[in-house]
Amino acid sequence: MLALMAALSITGRAAAVEFDLGESGVSGELKAELAVGARVRMQDRDSRLLGKLNVQGQQGLCGADGADCAGIDGNARYLAAKGNLLPDYDNGDLNYDQYDLVAATSRLSVQMKLSRDDWGIFTRGLFYYDPVNDGFEESHPNTVFQPAHTRRPRGVEDEIGRRVDLMEAYVYGSVPFFNDNTLNITLGRQNITWGESNFLVLNSINTINPPSANRLEFPVGTLNEAFTPVPMLLLGTNFGNGLSAQVFYQFGWEPVELESAGSYYSTDDTTGTGGRLAHLQGQTPEDPDNQIRPNAPLSNSGRTFYRDPDREPRDGGQYGAELKFYAEELGEGTTFGLYFANYHNRLPIGSFIAADASSCRQAPEALDSTPLLVLPFCLLGGEAAPVDTIRYFLEYPEDVQMIGASVVSPVGEWSFQGEYAFRPNLPIQVDAVDLSFAALQPAFPRQDVPVPLVGLTIPGARHGAPDYIETIYRGHTVMPGDTIKGYERMKVGQLNLSALRLASNNPFHAAQWLMLIEAGLTHVLDMPSLNQLQFEGPGTSASYAPGIDGTGDPDGTADPDRTNPTQQKRGFATQVSWGYRVYQELEYPDGPFGLTWKPNLLIAHDVQGTAPGPGGNFIEGRMEFDLGLTLKAQELWSANLVYVWYTGADEFNLLRDRDNLAANVIFNF
Numbered sequence: 001m002l003a004l005m006a007a008l009s010i011t012g013r014a015a016a017v018e019f020d021l022g023e024s025g026v027s028g029e030l031k032a033e034l035a036v037g038a039r040v041r042m043q044d045r046d047s048r049l050l051g052k053l054n055v056q057g058q059q060g061l062c063g064a065d066g067a068d069c070a071g072i073d074g075n076a077r078y079l080a081a082k083g084n085l086l087p088d089y090d091n092g093d094l095n096y097d098q099y100d101l102v103a104a105t106s107r108l109s110v111q112m113k114l115s116r117d118d119w120g121i122f123t124r125g126l127f128y129y130d131p132v133n134d135g136f137e138e139s140h141p142n143t144v145f146q147p148a149h150t151r152r153p154r155g156v157e158d159e160i161g162r163r164v165d166l167m168e169a170y171v172y173g174s175v176p177f178f179n180d181n182t183l184n185i186t187l188g189r190q191n192i193t194w195g196e197s198n199f200l201v202l203n204s205i206n207t208i209n210p211p212s213a214n215r216l217e218f219p220v221g222t223l224n225e226a227f228t229p230v231p232m233l234l235l236g237t238n239f240g241n242g243l244s245a246q247v248f249y250q251f252g253w254e255p256v257e258l259e260s261a262g263s264y265y266s267t268d269d270t271t272g273t274g275g276r277l278a279h280l281q282g283q284t285p286e287d288p289d290n291q292i293r294p295n296a297p298l299s300n301s302g303r304t305f306y307r308d309p310d311r312e313p314r315d316g317g318q319y320g321a322e323l324k325f326y327a328e329e330l331g332e333g334t335t336f337g338l339y340f341a342n343y344h345n346r347l348p349i350g351s352f353i354a355a356d357a358s359s360c361r362q363a364p365e366a367l368d369s370t371p372l373l374v375l376p377f378c379l380l381g382g383e384a385a386p387v388d389t390i391r392y393f394l395e396y397p398e399d400v401q402m403i404g405a406s407v408v409s410p411v412g413e414w415s416f417q418g419e420y421a422f423r424p425n426l427p428i429q430v431d432a433v434d435l436s437f438a439a440l441q442p443a444f445p446r447q448d449v450p451v452p453l454v455g456l457t458i459p460g461a462r463h464g465a466p467d468y469i470e471t472i473y474r475g476h477t478v479m480p481g482d483t484i485k486g487y488e489r490m491k492v493g494q495l496n497l498s499a500l501r502l503a504s505n506n507p508f509h510a511a512q513w514l515m516l517i518e519a520g521l522t523h524v525l526d527m528p529s530l531n532q533l534q535f536e537g538p539g540t541s542a543s544y545a546p547g548i549d550g551t552g553d554p555d556g557t558a559d560p561d562r563t564n565p566t567q568q569k570r571g572f573a574t575q576v577s578w579g580y581r582v583y584q585e586l587e588y589p590d591g592p593f594g595l596t597w598k599p600n601l602l603i604a605h606d607v608q609g610t611a612p613g614p615g616g617n618f619i620e621g622r623m624e625f626d627l628g629l630t631l632k633a634q635e636l637w638s639a640n641l642v643y644v645w646y647t648g649a650d651e652f653n654l655l656r657d658r659d660n661l662a663a664n665v666i667f668n669f
Helices: 004-010 071-080 154-160 213-217 371-380 432-443 469-473
Strands: 016-020 027-041 101-103 106-116 119-129 137-139 149-151 162-177 181-190 230-240 243-250 277-279 304-307 318-327 334-343 349-353 391-395 400-411 414-429 449-451 456-458 487-503 512-525 576-587 596-608 623-633 637-647 660-668
Touching (some): 349 414, 371 449
Antiparallel strands (some): 181 230, 318 334, 334 400, 414 487, 487 512
């Protein structure tokens, strides 16, 4: 949730300038809000979260071509060193040192409303500038194939250094409807909030508007900037007797905005804006131009592969409906909701393109039983292991369906809410390492091919890089250039339960004590076992297949011809995962200096299981504590200070070393 506590605390109501446009009957309202903020990194890097060859003092661990970490002994030396097995998670960690100013963002929000009778127009725009992240130089501790510093990609600067966002821009109005009712109409870029989720929004009922991770994580981020308005037509009416309905049709698709690659909160160097490449292994230095030529028999392939253009869905075919019923006689009044939506994925799925064929595969299959007869084809036919010809891309599967139900019921000082969202065909991200192994299948021979003159073996595909997703789960033989679909559609449900209390009578002598408790659970029906298929979990960096070190091998036998350094046993997505969030805020309206003081605390704990991605809510053992203070001077200005502490979940919590202190001031005028 990152900056959610700060967002809850600092949202202010801007002062308004009202005006009339003469005799036209059009009245208007103009609001503006200026915010300035900063974030400082308070914690040093944890070397366990960095690529092994990016750890200080280990840049030369494996040599320039990775040869020093080859073989059984070299692999053992590599595994014993500090750090992550892959170098593609750590740019955000490497770019900012302890006590660095990681952001200094200014934001201007301007909104205008024009109305006449029952019709009107509403627009809002955001303008950001951050001198820290504009013109930023990224850091690279391993300089074998790249300089120590490079200019950040322009696309990243346009997201976190300077940006202009058109948010809402819609026309609204109402017309008479049947039986003396009114039909409310809204057309244009707008936000729709459905369901009862507060913190655990991803995969909840509230799925229409995609969040922007960058906007939310700015030190000036607020909740009304977190979600991107999308173009749609919204119709709503109240039928009377407590029954109301909404329907929408979305005519423009928008994706979730991931953290920009290399930004402070980024934990993936390959997918956000600026991510253009990935590495096959961590035993070789980072190599953005694919210059390396490892010491491998009959192969001149590098260890870097590149990103293809994203595959976006069509704009149309997205629609939904909400039906609500208020039962006044039930308790103190209870509201029930039913929901349906058909939409295209907002979160990206990573998929692959299979490699070119190994020259060894030019040999007739009849020769596979006599590997020495295959060797001449390997020698004379071209590249024996073109592993750097695989590619990856992001895609957004279409026609995801959501069916949901919600209930809200107040009881005294408490309000209880609950919702359940079920998706019968949710695309779930398959483990990225396994996808890369599937894409590598054509780059290896069909069977092991010994090379007697050098005493080495070119491993066969099922020996060197055995995959699960295509060969075992889908029962498909991967051919050169095949698309390796990076997801499986599964039946997934998410339950959210929450309780909100506003109490003036409390032991803290506060004018008001706000407490919000939310618990959530994600479950996947009929999830395959790990020996059939693995779904992605944050921080996993090896395959579930047997490793060079013998892990995963039935006999525990080490094997230098495997690609996988060690078997990954933990960290994959699980069938059930759950956790909770607790937010508390005290309000003292007549505090020192005549200000309203609001100390607040957010606790987030992922108790059990890892939710499937992309964008799962839970990583087992992960915790976050946000301690904050908000000061407010009527409606003129507010200020917020928050310390964010991340802990738990070992190497799977990729933010556990990024504790930070953030502050901002918001002026309304």
